[in-house]
Amino acid sequence: MVREWDPRTASSAEIASLLATLNAVLAADLPQDPPWRETSLREYLAEVMPGERRISWIAQAEPTAAGDTGEVLGQVHVLLLGDIGVLEVLVHPSVRRTGLGRDLVLRAARRVYQEGFQSIGVEVVGDTPAVGFYESLGFTREYVETRSVLDLTAVDWAELAEMATGISAGYQVEFFPGGPPDDLLEAYARAKAEVRDVDDGELRPSSYDPERLRDSLDTLHRRGMKPYIVLARHEQSGEVAGLTEVVVPAQHPTRADQYDTIVAQDHRGYGIDRAIKARMLLELRSAEPELIEVQTWNAQANEAMLKVNAELGYRPDRDWCEYSVDVAELVHRLDPPR
Numbered sequence: 475m476v477r478e479w480d481p482r483t484a485s486s487a488e489i490a491s492l493l494a495t496l497n498a499v500l501a502a503d504l505p506q507d508p509p510w511r512e513t514s515l516r517e518y519l520a521e522v523m524p525g526e527r528r529i530s531w532i533a534q535a536e537p538t539a540a541g542d543t544g545e546v547l548g549q550v551h552v553l554l555l556g557d558i559g560v561l562e563v564l565v566h567p568s569v570r571r572t573g574l575g576r577d578l579v580l581r582a583a584r585r586v587y588q589e590g591f592q593s594i595g596v597e598v599v600g601d602t603p604a605v606g607f608y609e610s611l612g613f614t615r616e617y618v619e620t621r622s623v624l625d626l627t628a629v630d631w632a633e634l635a636e637m638a639t640g641i642s643a644g645y646q647v648e649f650f651p652g653g654p655p656d657d658l659l660e661a662y663a664r665a666k667a668e669v670r671d672v673d674d675g676e677l678r679p680s681s682y683d684p685e686r687l688r689d690s691l692d693t694l695h696r697r698g699m700k701p702y703i704v705l706a707r708h709e710q711s712g713e714v715a716g717l718t719e720v721v722v723p724a725q726h727p728t729r730a731d732q733y734d735t736i737v738a739q740d741h742r743g744y745g746i747d748r749a750i751k752a753r754m755l756l757e758l759r760s761a762e763p764e765l766i767e768v769q770t771w772n773a774q775a776n777e778a779m780l781k782v783n784a785e786l787g788y789r790p791d792r793d794w795c796e797y798s799v800d801v802a803e804l805v806h807r808l809d810p811p812r
């Protein structure tokens with residue numbers, strides 16, 4: 475049975491069952507990824523940025539005993555933002571190739587269509603069944619990034635400490651657990667806005683104005699994801715010359731996510747990228763003792779950043795693709811008018 479589902483009011487048994495299915499999916503498709511925990515999972519699924527909506531459905535098995543909750547065998551949610559619906563679908567490995575995935579996509583697509591949205595986007599992990607699945611539904615590949623993973627147990631910390639200080643004179647590097655302080659939000663957002671057009675093609679969502687940035691930090695906190703920031707400030711002008719963001723999610727605190735790393739145009743060539751990333755890892759080592767890996771996503775064309783990541787010890791892991799489809803075409807393909 476498939477039904478619309480609200481994580482805010484879902485029973486704890488349903489949340490636990492969804493977690494079990496998510497971990498079965500990870501074990502089947504991404505066995506090197508750490509399993510997720512239940513900590514803040516409900517909030518992770520329920521909380522969104524102001525102005526955005528996430529709508530979810532679950533596929534549930536028949537309860538096996540009275541008072542029992544049927545096992546959650548699949549889930550789909552779509553995040554409605556701007557003019558696009560961002561889709562995520564999960565089907566338990568034990569019930570794959572029975573048409574459930576297609577059925578879940580159809581539920582979400584119909585709603586996205588009714589709400590008047592134009593297109594649906596989805597992140598698809600290379601070398602997993604999702605590639606064949608979305609291609610069979612007519613989704614096309616927009617671009618590909620590489621996910622790389624850094625194993626902190628293999629890091630040479632002395633060398634890293636040296637990298638952290640290898641920055642030209644005239645810059646001050648600062649660490650902010652929890653996010654940038656209020657008085658820096660504007661300069662921070664300015665640095666992000668400046669490179670928006672220059673470094674096109676990265677997948678991570680970004681916030682370019684102070685209000686949006688504040689909302690995005692609040693949303694992260696509400697979803698149980700702790701942001702850490704390292705900034706390089708140009709001493710003379712007070713400008714934010716570079717920044718790097720890492721998020722440690724309560725759902726998988728042994729593996730952190732690298733978000734944006736930005737060096738403003740005028741401040742390139744001074745060793746900022748390497749120094750701020752190295753400083754971040756040194757800080758995380760004491761701030762997050764459970765942490766053993768950091769993952770990052772880069773456009774394959776972003777050679778400068780890939781080079782620095784390789785020096786830090788990141789190893790390429792998977793292709794991470796963005797696919798999209800026209801909603802009307804998808805609905806008509808899956809649900810032809812009779």
Ligand SMILES: CC(C)(COP(=O)(O)OP(=O)(O)OC[C@H]1O[C@@H](n2cnc3c(N)ncnc32)[C@H](O)[C@@H]1OP(=O)(O)O)[C@@H](O)C(=O)NCCC(=O)NCCS
Binds near residue numbers: 499562608
């Ligand atoms: C992708 C996924 C949703 C597919 O679910 P499913 O219920 O098995 O899909 P369906 O049975 O509806 O398949 C529909 C069509 O997709 C295509 N398809 C599905 N799996 C495929 C595969 N492994 N290889 C090639 N084509 C595939 C087929 O054309 C299939 O039709 P057919 O079975 O009649 O040939 C499921 O494998 C899944 O949950 N993957 C994990 C997704 C994810 O986001 N993971 C994140 C962490 S990796």
